Amino acid sequence: MHSETSPVFSACAAALAGPRQPRVWSVIITIFGDLAQAPGDTISGAVLSRITELAGIKPEAQRVALHRLRKDGWIESARVGRLSHHRLTAFGRALSAEATPRIYAERIDPPARWHVLIAGGEEAAREALDAVLLTGDYISVSPQAALGPGPVPEGCADLLSFDTARFGVPDWARERVFPADLRAAYDRLHDALREVAESLGPAPVLAPLEAATLRMLVVHNWRRLVLKHPEVPREFYPEGWSGEACRAEVARILSRVPRPGLEQLDGTDSAA
Amino acid sequence: MHSETSPVFSACAAALAGPRQPRVWSVIITIFGDLAQAPGDTISGAVLSRITELAGIKPEAQRVALHRLRKDGWIESARVGRLSHHRLTAFGRALSAEATPRIYAERIDPPARWHVLIAGGEEAAREALDAVLLTGDYISVSPQAALGPGPVPEGCADLLSFDTARFGVPDWARERVFPADLRAAYDRLHDALREVAESLGPAPVLAPLEAATLRMLVVHNWRRLVLKHPEVPREFYPEGWSGEACRAEVARILSRVPRPGLEQLDGTDSAA
Numbered sequence: 295m296h297s298e299t300s301p302v303f304s305a306c307a308a309a310l311a312g313p314r315q316p317r318v319w320s321v322i323i324t325i326f327g328d329l330a331q332a333p334g335d336t337i338s339g340a341v342l343s344r345i346t347e348l349a350g351i352k353p354e355a356q357r358v359a360l361h362r363l364r365k366d367g368w369i370e371s372a373r374v375g376r377l378s379h380h381r382l383t384a385f386g387r388a389l390s391a392e393a394t395p396r397i398y399a400e401r402i403d404p405p406a407r408w409h410v411l412i413a414g415g416e417e418a419a420r421e422a423l424d425a426v427l428l429t430g431d432y433i434s435v436s437p438q439a440a441l442g443p444g445p446v447p448e449g450c451a452d453l454l455s456f457d458t459a460r461f462g463v464p465d466w467a468r469e470r471v472f473p474a475d476l477r478a479a480y481d482r483l484h485d486a487l488r489e490v491a492e493s494l495g496p497a498p499v500l501a502p503l504e505a506a507t508l509r510m511l512v513v514h515n516w517r518r519l520v521l522k523h524p525e526v527p528r529e530f531y532p533e534g535w536s537g538e539a540c541r542a543e544v545a546r547i548l549s550r551v552p553r554p555g556l557e558q559l560d561g562t563d564s565a566a
Numbered sequence: 567m568h569s570e571t572s573p574v575f576s577a578c579a580a581a582l583a584g585p586r587q588p589r590v591w592s593v594i595i596t597i598f599g600d601l602a603q604a605p606g607d608t609i610s611g612a613v614l615s616r617i618t619e620l621a622g623i624k625p626e627a628q629r630v631a632l633h634r635l636r637k638d639g640w641i642e643s644a645r646v647g648r649l650s651h652h653r654l655t656a657f658g659r660a661l662s663a664e665a666t667p668r669i670y671a672e673r674i675d676p677p678a679r680w681h682v683l684i685a686g687g688e689e690a691a692r693e694a695l696d697a698v699l700l701t702g703d704y705i706s707v708s709p710q711a712a713l714g715p716g717p718v719p720e721g722c723a724d725l726l727s728f729d730t731a732r733f734g735v736p737d738w739a740r741e742r743v744f745p746a747d748l749r750a751a752y753d754r755l756h757d758a759l760r761e762v763a764e765s766l767g768p769a770p771v772l773a774p775l776e777a778a779t780l781r782m783l784v785v786h787n788w789r790r791l792v793l794k795h796p797e798v799p800r801e802f803y804p805e806g807w808s809g810e811a812c813r814a815e816v817a818r819i820l821s822r823v824p825r826p827g828l829e830q831l832d833g834t835d836s837a838a
Contacts, residue, residue, distance in 0.1 A: 302600060335819075343633070408728075409680060410684075410728055410730070412707055412711050412739075413708065414707070414708050414738045414739060414742060415708075415738075416708075416738045419736065419738060425711055429749065435684055435686070435726055436684050436685065436686050436687075436710045436711065436726070437652075437710065438686075438708045438709065438710060439684050439708065439710070439711055440710070446732075446734055450734060452709055452738075453734070453736060453737050454708070454733075454734065454735060454736060454739045455720065455734035456728060456730040456732065456733055457681075457730055457731070457732035458728040458729055458730045459670070459729070460718075461726075461727065461728055461731035462723070462725070462726065462727035462728075463726060464691065464723060464724050464725060464726060466686045466688045466691060466724075467684075467686060467689075467762045470686060491827055492619050501780060
């Protein structure tokens with residue numbers, strides 16, 4: 295089906311290929327987040343197919359994923375004759391926009407102020423703490439305590455709360471946020487990103503569809519890790535943690551492989 | 567053995583009599599803390615016996631308690647002919663001096679800055695937290711978290727620590743520090759202290775031994791409650807808690823029943 299890819303693209307894609315097939319619905323969210331996050335932005339079915347095809351995803355898997363994303367309210371699709379067009383819904387755009395800064399920022403400066411929430415043995419307090427942890431913004435620092443950014447929010451009356459700006463963090467607390475397998479995954483990504491950077495060379499020439507696919511592969515691999523844990527105070531970064539180096543490398547690669555315009559993608563082929 | 571007591575003293579002593587006999591070794595510590603805390607201060611066996619006798623304590627119980635206090639290193643005794651003299655050891659004076667501000671201060675201003683220590687599941691961290699709670703300066707706010715005054719001290723590297731100065735305290739956390747029976751005990755003491763204040767009238771006339779004994783009864787009842795829990799931020803005071811009112815009443819009564827000099831006590835009798 296698809297034309298030959300450039301050696302540069304092939305090398306980069308090989309460096310970023312993980313042991314497991316990526317989850318396709320998540321890949322599609324990454325594509326929309328990277329290329330078509332603005333209201334009104336649409337991606338044609340043909341372009342979407344070319345990108346996922348370049349990433350080694352089967353057409354059937356894309357169909358299933360799009361169906362699921364429509365059902366979950368992320369994506370809406372329209373058909374004009376034989377051509378289909380897809381776009382993020384308002385809900386999809388909002389969730390995408392929420393994650394964008396943590397994924398794309400070249401550098402993260404964690405907030406200076408944080409708060410600790412503690413549940414005692416009381417049922418209501420433990421339920422309140424569980425609800426807080428579900429937001430994804432909190433670090434579970436012990437079975438009955440959570441740390442979150444900024445001042446204590448409204449609605450925490452059942453919890454004991456403390457505002458804080460100074461921390462002492464022992465190794466076990468770092469391990470709790472960054473267990474060995476997560477640290478190893480960051481290390482592997484860092485190696486892969488350096489390989490990509492090397493393969494790209496100083497002035498990479500990629501076709502628009504290759505550029506879009508490579509950006510997706512970089513962002514998807516990074517996003518998968520960075521969204522696995524909440525933002526944490528620097529004091530929680532493990533020694534030798536490669537997370538910050540990954541972030542810098544992601545930003546450098548994305549700046550060398552600029553986002554192609556949606557109009558460039560339509561009607562082009564994958565090869566340069 | 568002892569002469570008749572004044573009606574004022576009898577009324578006050580009756581108001582302060584609890585359902586249980588006070589622990590005699592603790593009573594003796596209260597007496598030394600109130601009358602003879604300075605280095606070199608001694609109390610004669612005769613005076614000590616008169617005071618405990620006025621408080622309804624049997625001579626045998628005093629002998630046993632003094633024996634225990636000597637064994638534990640609080641008190642040292644000397645005998646000159648048929649007369650014995652007792653005084654606090656350096657160790658006893660140090661412990662006494664440590665408790666004095668919390669007992670005698672007319673008003674407590676809790677520190678503005680506090681710190682929270684959290685133990686995770688790690689054995690070493692839980693042991694560190696247990697050790698910290700044993701100092702008596704910490705509030706156990708949950709099974710794995712403690713709140714202490716001032717900045718994080720040295721030697722807490724195994725614990726997750728946060729400096730804080732702002733609290734949100736739910737009812738369960740107040741209950742944890744001031745359970746219902748402790749709040750009720752404060753309420754009963756408050757009633758008793760008001761009865762004492764009423765019985766004393768505007769210009770009480772008490773013999774030196776009566777004054778010493780009444781002071782002991784007031785301080786002992788108060789000390790028993792106030793040293794049962796650490797100092798806490800105001801946010802932890804339960805609604806309607808009578809602890810602060812008790813403190814003010816204790817200070818007022820003690821100022822109306824001044825501490826008799828040790829030389830006044832020797833060779834006087836209990837009646838005015």
